[in-house]
Amino acid sequence: MGYAFVVDVGGWASGAVIHYRGTSRCAVIWRFMSLFSNRYVVAFCVPVGVLLIGVLAKKVTRATRGWQRDDFYLGFELALAAIAGDLDYLLGLAGGRFSGAVAPLIFLVAALVSLLWLIAERQDWATAAPSFKQIFRLCFLSNVVGGGLLVAFILLVKGIKATT
Numbered sequence: 001m002g003y004a005f006v007v008d009v010g011g012w013a014s015g016a017v018i019h020y021r022g023t024s025r026c027a028v029i030w031r032f033m034s035l036f037s038n039r040y041v042v043a044f045c046v047p048v049g050v051l052l053i054g055v056l057a058k059k060v061t062r063a064t065r066g067w068q069r070d071d072f073y074l075g076f077e078l079a080l081a082a083i084a085g086d087l088d089y090l091l092g093l094a095g096g097r098f099s100g101a102v103a104p105l106i107f108l109v110a111a112l113v114s115l116l117w118l119i120a121e122r123q124d125w126a127t128a129a130p131s132f133k134q135i136f137r138l139c140f141l142s143n144v145v146g147g148g149l150l151v152a153f154i155l156l157v158k159g160i161k162a163t164t
Helices: 032-037 039-061 075-093 098-125 132-158
Strands: 005-009 016-020 026-028
Touching: 039 075, 039 132, 075 098, 075 132, 098 132
Parallel strands: none
Antiparallel strands: 005 016, 016 026
C-alpha cells in the first residue's frame, strides 16, 4: 500500500500542513515564513545570502576552473549593496518626509568612506603575494566591513521591526 499525502496551505505565513495517511496527526513542515518578521534573522540572512550569491556568481562567470581566493573578496560588493539600499530608501523619502532623512544621509556618508577604504584595501592587497595577512584582510576583514554595512542599513536605517 502506498503513502498518501495531502497538502493543506492555510495561508501565506501559516505554512503547509501535511496530513499523513488521513490520520488526525499533522506535521507542520513549513513555518519558516514567520522567521522573516524577526529583524535579527533578516539582518543576518540578507548579507549571507548576498555573499553566497556573489561567491557563486564570481565562480560561474570566471572562465578558469576551480575556486580562487578572489572569489571570496566580497566586501566591496556588500558595501555597494548597502549603499544601493540606502539610496533607494532616500529616493523613497523624496516624496515629502525629509525629516526622516538624517539617519540615511549619515549612513550614506559613512558607507561611502567605508567603500573608499575597501577599495584601497583591495588595491593594496589583491596583488600582494599570498599570505595570511592577505587572506585575513580581504577574505575576512573586508567582508565583515561590507556585511556590517548591510546589517547596519537593515537594522538602523530601514528599521525592520518584529511583528507580533
